[in-house]
Amino acid sequence: MKIITPKEIDAFKRTVDGGTEDQRSTVQTIIEDVKEKQDKAVLSYTKQLDGADLESLAVTKEEFAHARSQLDPSDVAVLEEACANIRSFHQKQVRNSWFDTDQDGTMLGQKITPLDAVGVYVPGGTAAYPSSVFMNVMPAIVAGVERIVMVSPPSEEGTLPAGVLVAAEIAGVKEIYKAGGAQAVAALAYGTESIQPVDKIVGPGNVYVALAKREVFGDVDIDMIAGPSEIVVLADETAFASDIAADLLSQAEHDARSSSVLVTSSQELAEEVTREVHQQLEHLPRKQIAQASVNDYGGIVICDNLSQAVDVVNELAPEHLEVQTKEPFMLLGKIKHAGAIFLGRYSSEPIGDYFAGPNHVLPTSGTARFSSPLNVDDFVKKSSVIYYSKASYDKHADKIARFARLEGLEAHARAVEMRKESGEK
Amino acid sequence: MKIITPKEIDAFKRTVDGGTEDQRSTVQTIIEDVKEKQDKAVLSYTKQLDGADLESLAVTKEEFAHARSQLDPSDVAVLEEACANIRSFHQKQVRNSWFDTDQDGTMLGQKITPLDAVGVYVPGGTAAYPSSVFMNVMPAIVAGVERIVMVSPPSEEGTLPAGVLVAAEIAGVKEIYKAGGAQAVAALAYGTESIQPVDKIVGPGNVYVALAKREVFGDVDIDMIAGPSEIVVLADETAFASDIAADLLSQAEHDARSSSVLVTSSQELAEEVTREVHQQLEHLPRKQIAQASVNDYGGIVICDNLSQAVDVVNELAPEHLEVQTKEPFMLLGKIKHAGAIFLGRYSSEPIGDYFAGPNHVLPTSGTARFSSPLNVDDFVKKSSVIYYSKASYDKHADKIARFARLEGLEAHARAVEMRKESGEK
Known part of the structure; x- marks a missing residue:
């Protein structure tokens, strides 16, 4: 040392790690292919890159049941206790919508709404960790996300590890697809015949997964690149x-x-x-x-x-x-x-x-300067709420119009003033 | 219609808008130049792209005073009232660090810390809005960020608009540089002789600014691309x-x-x-x-x-x-x-x-599906806090070691178990 x-x-x-120019361009090609040929592209890359010749992407009920039968019940008990602890810690992060009023009747606030759909990437091979399933899924579940979709690259036999499937079942995930790499990220971002698109993609992965997440960022949200x-x-x-x-x-x-x-x-x-x-x-x-x-x-x-x-x-x-x-x-x-x-x-x-209980998805490479552990806030978004009463309007309209004119935006000023002209019905 | x-x-x-391949490569070149030649590169691009031949980048006290003398006092009063409203709304977003204990002595929590330094991009020309200064700066100030740095492209005469400077002064910003485009974003992300680097860059801009923000994302944090x-x-x-x-x-x-x-x-x-x-x-x-x-x-x-x-x-x-x-x-x-x-x-x-009072920096292009108005949370980060007492350790150590072995990570299991072997001092 x-x-x-x-x-x-x-x-x-x-x-x-920003990846090489070659890796970037490979990822762009894969994403374009998936956008165009959808499931066909995902299946073809899964054959080419993971060596698995699949007929369909979704994990079946039988596969969940088989996974459960492979695990030692004592291990399952530990998984369940850990999952309960993770749920309990993240429940303390949940925030309420709030509002504030004044005597004129103005009401200002912040509405909290869970995301509709989230994709969770789980790496394959020896890095397929049940703990990673819990840590990525539970904050989304606690946040109230209705649809959580997991993707993970299959083995050559077309299977996913038993521990991952059991952890997903304990966490409450029902929708899992056998797909990995940039092709899985593209499918989550843009959708295919069998995978409906999501609003945010989280979870660790190799450099191709990281580059693909960076590429789709903006069309969907992503977590930090680990x-x-x-x-x-x-x-x-x-x-x-x-x-x-x-x-x-x-x-x-x-x-x-x-x-x-x-x-x-x-x-x-x-x-x-x-x-x-x-x-x-x-x-x-x-x-x-x-x-x-x-x-x-x-x-x-x-x-x-x-x-x-x-x-x-x-x-x-x-x-x-x-x-x-x-x-x-x-x-x-x-x-x-x-x-x-x-x-x-x-x-x-x-x-x-x-x-x-706290999340193990944490900022790396010095990004703790500005980033946080994965948490419930990552799976909700806020909307501002603004209600001006007639009394507040009467008090402030002229000042607001003045500000708009200072910025040279006359139509903004007139929009505010219009309420005076158009009278009452 | x-x-x-x-x-x-x-x-x-x-x-x-993802920008064109040409725009991307221009931005990459500018960023590399600024990383290498620092102030010299920023000054040179400012001459080339903004037409301003500057000797130094920082806005001086005299420039602040001159700006103030150019504004109608009634306008200044409106700016001050707006700024106070924005401060007041954002103060309601401030969150406390929290912790939770159990009877064994376990303590779990979340520590909230403001970012050290934030850069705010303010567009130039007719889009140089005082309101934009308030909306980007105030959440950072309320969050407790100690160093807030503004950048904005100068006119050909090497000046910034009076409204922008006065708004910055009202908000409490002291450090402003006359630089715009990808060169300003690069200077904020990587630092130059006269501009210390920041941890996060926010604020709207043209496609070059947006692409530059996307490019430096990861090394520093950014807000959403508007x-x-x-x-x-x-x-x-x-x-x-x-x-x-x-x-x-x-x-x-x-x-x-x-x-x-x-x-x-x-x-x-x-x-x-x-x-x-x-x-x-x-x-x-x-x-x-x-x-x-x-x-x-x-x-x-x-x-x-x-x-x-x-x-x-x-x-x-x-x-x-x-x-x-x-x-x-x-x-x-x-x-x-x-x-x-x-x-x-x-x-x-x-x-x-x-x-x-609520922020006008809002998610566009359908990203309200997963993004929020700019807010105080964007200028703090969380750290998980974990304290296990000996009693909690004794109760759970074996289960944790079991979980680690299920994932094939023997050194993780041994780390937990080591506390038993190494005894007491």
Whole structure:
């Protein structure tokens, strides 16, 4: 693990992968094909890219039942408890429409309405995670979205993983299609014979999925483009090196490009964590991935004190932040940029990945500067509501017309004034 | 004005302008130039594209003072009152951080933090509107954003309009640069010697500005890409044709591509409004623009009844919606998609453009299906907060490890379990 000083932290900053010109143009071609040939194009790309020769895209009731029979009931129980926790946390994010009145009768407000239809992309292969199904679907369900559509690339045998199907069933998703990549994103955005279009597309995916989402953005809404996973642990000398090393490695096993960084005021802890990381690495099934991640994107920043360490954390704006210090709550007010903040020794990051309730879809690559965890607000939209009574109109009409004329928009001024001329019926 | 039936409403649907391949590549070149040559590139494009030969980009104190001296004090008073109304409405959108605890000591919550720095683009020329300054700046100020940077393309003389500068001063903006187009967007996103980078860029602009925002999205956040302005008036036989015609025209005078549509259950009203539109058009200073807009994008949809009319409105998902019916509040629950909803006869749309308080930056081109008016939420981000006590950990650790193993992520399971092994200090 690289050990650096705060001045060198640019080494640990990430940027969003914009894809190559070739990848962009491939994605554009696929999207155009799907717009034109619809299901036929989706089926053809699914054969070409996923190796699955399907007759139809929709997952059937029989496939749901078969998936359920493949899972250990104890696993299903854990999935159900996690889903209930995620539902419960997101229910606290729900907001009411509101209005405000004044004595003249003016009423101003904000109406909250759920989106009609949302598409959730679930990656295939080893990255087909039941937890990802919950985290993307539950905020939409809690928001009140009526139609939730899942898409996921099938195996060569034309199947989806049992865990994903069971998680979808527990969450309450009924409409799932076996399609992945840019073709699935295009089908969700523009519709095909068998897939009605949606208003927003969320969920992680490879670079083609990310580029396709970027391409359809505007015609539909999308969530943020996710980069490789990251963790920063902020720790002082009271922290346990073995815990920190294990948490860093849990991030490193995701992807060779994942990043795990310790920011600490303790030189001794830094040395202990380095030793622990190398020891624990030896026994991991995904050792190769974790090793590459630690070597290329892992590191330790040694700071003069905790205050400087918090500045470093804010510079990095990590996806996940653990605060393992003597008084973690004391630092909460100083932390400006982080997707999720785990406080104290027992708040190991995987607790948030799976179970606690807050969303694990978090801003990566420094975008915690301006982005939020996926949440219920992402699945509703607001409409302003404006009611002016005759009394408020009489009081303010001339000023409004004056403002319009200041901007050179005479028809705006006349629209306001027209109510005086046209009288009463 | 075209008169159509609900079946033909696709004629009134809009899509977002994606720009041409040439425009995209021009924008990419400008962005790369600004990244590399910074201020020098911005100054050079400002000379080339705006015709202004500047020595430095920042607006000076003297320029602010000069602008103030050019405005009629009555206009300044109206600007101040409007700004106060906008502040007051947006203050009602402010949300608290929150947390929830359980008896085991678990604490879960959501921390709200304002963005550090926001850039506001204000278009130049005749589209340099003081109201646009207020609407883009005030939600950021109310959100608590510390640094707000305005950019706007200068005239050939190297000046910005007095109204824009005075509005900026009233709103509380101190940092303004004379730069426009893709070069200004690039400077805001990546920084130059004189402009520190920001975290989010908002504000309307031409196709180059829109494409540049789309290009930098991910490195910084952006607001929605705005299309031409739109109004739909939903009216029954109780409405005043002269009012409706004036409101339709106030939208039409913005831009030849603006769209003004009446959706009504009354054939008689449709005919009256058509007559009124043509009469009122004759006397408008911006007659040419309004006429083109009405001819190409104006129209009337005649429905069998109000219920069908509401369905048409939801299909169109208009930026502005006026409800001029006998009982406008009765329809509020049925309206799913609209940026701003103006209820009743006296709630003429320009009241919302300038004065009432709700934002006039609204989703266009049907994006009200999934987007909201610009609001305080757009200038804050959330961080999840997770604290597990030892008691909660002991209760749930095994289940969390089980979930991790179900997903094949052994290091995740071990991280959770490690707290048992590493004991106490």
